[in-house]
Amino acid sequence: MKYQPLDSTRNKPSMEQMAQLDKLTRQQLKELEERQKTPFQKFLDLVIMLLPVVCGLIAIGEYHFVPNNSPNNNPMTYMGFLIILVSLYVLYFLYAFIKKGMGDKTVHDKLLYRAPLFAALFLLLAAYDYLTLKTGVLTQPFVPCMNYIINIAWIDRAYIIECTLHTLRLMFLGYFIGVALGLVTGICCGYFERVRYWVTPIIKFLGPIPTSTWIPIIMVVASSLFGGAVFIIALGSWFAVTVASMNGIQNVDKDYFEAAKTLGATERQLVFKVAIPHAMPSILSGCTQAMSSACTAIMIAEMMGVKAGLGWYMTWAKSWASYDKMFAALFVICFIFTAVTKALDLIKRRVLRWQIGAVK
């Protein structure tokens, strides 16, 4: 193994390090080739990483010291929320430094990368509080301050949880039915000319119809609204997954089929061992798209017909002019959808780890 540092400002590996070069990890290689940071840069990094704590304290101070413009019950709820957020960050910060002390810089680097965003989040919370509770530029109670929202979410938690579960059940049921059927039709259409002949016209005909158009029809035709909503969500997901997997399979390079054939693969194996794995990136992006269409469909369904779930909770709260409840539901929805998207992303990365290095 030959290693020649290009210039003297880089860390020169000792003989011992040279012997270890053969089994370097990616992270160690990066560190070895990186220019050493000047003391000033190191100091700056530390400042950046402490910035969220500073901004968190600013948010707490703003909430505590600036006089209120509207009455504020249970003021400690939001305060507690802020303190918890800042403490979580401090724990993360400490964890990163303990890890760094143990020789693993990855957590530290990630923290450094994310710190400005966390800082911005705290500033945003402070600004929002200032505009709502403190000055009333955003009129209360139409745009409620965070303390109202967190309080009402806590008070109404049993009902919100019930609605959340209902939404999740409906959404996942529809989503999984749609994805499963979509995979079957998409793969068959992609691989078998005959199937494509019959299915493509259906896709072309039904595809452009927006999901919400179905709702009035379903409300009339379907025997249960729950079943109708599942159907609408499944339809949207089915469409997205069918199109994506069909395209994925049609685009498989002919060379792979030829290679597999000369290696003894049967027709069935060509589908399951070549076409599907090759189309996996496309199929998974179809699943992500299906999820976003399912999220839209469930909200529309719940706001227009279904008498349960978070979408229904929002319209119901609005009709009672409980704007704080409306916002609470909005945050829960936002949280759920983010979590679901993140989970899908993790699955995608795990399944497609062979693509690492291929896409440069």
Add this chain to the structure above:
Amino acid sequence: MAENRHVTLKLEGVSKSFAKVEADEVTHALDNVSVTMESGEFISLVGPSGCGKSTILRLVTALIPPTAGKVTVNGEEVTEPSPNRGMVFQKPTLFPWLTVEKNIGFSLQVQGKLKENQHKVDRMLKVIGLESFRNDYPAQLSGGMAQRVALARTLISEPEILTLDEPLGALDAFTRMNMQDEILDIWKERKQLALMVTHDVDEAIYMGTRVLVMDANPGRIVADIKIPDAYPRDRSSESFVKYRNEILNKLHFGGKHEE
């Protein structure tokens, strides 16, 4: 290690035409080609683009059917691709979603013979010198390494007929010369019938026991030259140069006209 059975591969009056994409016409890639080949031979097919070299390989592996005539192995007509007639392509065409080890084991796996033959995969990894890359994905390999894996993936089923479609065409000159020797070493071990398409006349002579010179429009064999010289061959020896001139003459590129 068991020897393969002796095979005789025959092309009997084989023609192959392809429909052109645009006009309603056909091109004649091969016109009435008859040739017999035996186990133990290493046959180089050399000629200009469009002379049907690759078409012969694709007919032998039954990836495409002949328009007229037939291809037989020991008298039996070939109709379906089989791991007995392996092919190495110009592009490695490794399955990017499988690790090096699983790519090599693919053929055994689809035939349901992987479990009892794991030692063959290990041996192949050793032969191509990529044991430490066993769990890597193809995207992480260099061109030469990928082509070695492709070779191993085909050889694992111990094909009676090994076809190579410009396997070294995409490699740099040094890797190429190394791999010529590697392929020869592998071939010498089992002496299966090997058919290799190449653009490179030197490569054809360096590796082949027999060189089939082909010409285009229509695609046909214009010369069948046996090269009995012992391996390893010296690229600057007198007989090597003589063969080179002979082949170049057949392809109308000769400097020294002997006729």
